Amino acid sequence: MKKIVVKFGGSSLASADQFKKAGDIIRADKGRRFVVPSAPGKRFSDDTKVTDLLYACYALAEEGQDFTAELKTIKDRYYEIIHGLELDLSLEDQFQEIEKQFKQQAGTDYAASRGEYLNGIIMAGYLGYEFVDAAEVVCFDENGNFIPDQTNEALSKRLKDAECAVIPGFYGAREDGTVQTFSRGGSDITGSIVAKAVKADLYENWTDVSGFLVADPRIISNPEVITTITYKELRELSYMGATVLHEDAIFPVRKEGIPINIKNTNAPEDPGTMIVANTCQQSKYTITGIAGTKDFVAVNIEKDMMHAEIGFGKKVLEVFEDNGVSFEHVPSGIDTMTVFVNQAAFLEKEQEILSQLQRNCQPDSIDLEPNLALIAVVGRGMKSHRGTAGRIFSALAHANVNVKMIDQGSSELNIIIGVANADFRDAIKAIYDIFVTIQL
Numbered sequence: 001m002k003k004i005v006v007k008f009g010g011s012s013l014a015s016a017d018q019f020k021k022a023g024d025i026i027r028a029d030k031g032r033r034f035v036v037p038s039a040p041g042k043r044f045s046d047d048t049k050v051t052d053l054l055y056a057c058y059a060l061a062e063e064g065q066d067f068t069a070e071l072k073t074i075k076d077r078y079y080e081i082i083h084g085l086e087l088d089l090s091l092e093d094q095f096q097e098i099e100k101q102f103k104q105q106a107g108t109d110y111a112a113s114r115g116e117y118l119n120g121i122i123m124a125g126y127l128g129y130e131f132v133d134a135a136e137v138v139c140f141d142e143n144g145n146f147i148p149d150q151t152n153e154a155l156s157k158r159l160k161d162a163e164c165a166v167i168p169g170f171y172g173a174r175e176d177g178t179v180q181t182f183s184r185g186g187s188d189i190t191g192s193i194v195a196k197a198v199k200a201d202l203y204e205n206w207t208d209v210s211g212f213l214v215a216d217p218r219i220i221s222n223p224e225v226i227t228t229i230t231y232k233e234l235r236e237l238s239y240m241g242a243t244v245l246h247e248d249a250i251f252p253v254r255k256e257g258i259p260i261n262i263k264n265t266n267a268p269e270d271p272g273t274m275i276v277a278n279t280c281q282q283s284k285y286t287i288t289g290i291a292g293t294k295d296f297v298a299v300n301i302e303k304d305m306m307h308a309e310i311g312f313g314k315k316v317l318e319v320f321e322d323n324g325v326s327f328e329h330v331p332s333g334i335d336t337m338t339v340f341v342n343q344a345a346f347l348e349k350e351q352e353i354l355s356q357l358q359r360n361c362q363p364d365s366i367d368l369e370p371n372l373a374l375i376a377v378v379g380r381g382m383k384s385h386r387g388t389a390g391r392i393f394s395a396l397a398h399a400n401v402n403v404k405m406i407d408q409g410s411s412e413l414n415i416i417i418g419v420a421n422a423d424f425r426d427a428i429k430a431i432y433d434i435f436v437t438i439q440l
Ligand code: ASP
Pocket: 009, 010, 038, 039, 049, 051, 052, 115, 169, 170, 183, 184, 185, 186, 187, 188
């Protein structure tokens, strides 16, 4: 029998009705034996996620203030689900313990993790699955770093004989028992870790969209869904701002060759997006996706005979390193070098960086160009297609977008384009149209 790990995001478990949809999905395939729930998310657009309620409640506890009302709001959210599912389940003991731990200041991570912990107990009760507390099987070291090997060992041992189990997402614990969470959205990582530990055939990640979209729906109305994407392509797109899956969620399954299927809890019949290690399936439009981020600065450094000065680039990049500013791209000319950096991070250290560049590198001039956006056009299909770059740039020219920077990775998997922030939307529209809408 197939082994499938299913992770449900917060909006898929925000209410009893959503829980029922998840339950129907799980029961529809006997292979769906391992379930990783998030905490209840938003029921409507200006609702608050339980995780955020927990953070706010714990902030009061930390200041020594009364948090009774806030904890009651959280409790009500869970009982609304329990009653809606007509479950005979009490969380009184758990809430008493949480109150006690909050008063003893058990930590922000402990507080946030209770969202998944309690939802896991409900899910296990609802499905009749075994509940496995993630604190016992997901391991962090004393500095709060996740320990993959130890976790894999503990988790595979614990789940070896489990027929069906619910493992709450988002958290684990350090050796001394202190609860520790991943970064926000981290239940995706738990799902991936569980999939690896049980050697799953498939990791299904259920959310509220029918997969990854070719472009941001806030810019393109009703963009196409990506049917298949490779891990590498996904890395490129998520790095540039496409969000659906936590960036770190691909590492545990990637090495094991376990595919991830992004699915929509509200439209389970939609095929969603398959994320795979490799495929010879051609993407429909040459490109797989477009993503971008605004607010970068180009630091242009000019120096006569720069090309003959061995180690010049190193000196420049060291200045950024010393100031803790990471660089995105470094296009260069014979006597010029440009460093693209995040604008907010740069601004914090602007004067230090500029004077250090002046001192260490003695350039002829430094020129700053702020308010730039970077757009990544990603696609495994580019390698075997002539003219992809040509199409991108003629589309941009027709849309009156001035291209400030071009960078094609040697893998021919992506082309990165720098444009003014003001041209960001027009540029993405033009690229989407040429490949997807018009399909020249
Ligand atoms: N509940 C956590 C969050 O809101 C983790 C998750 O949902 O994956 O970030």
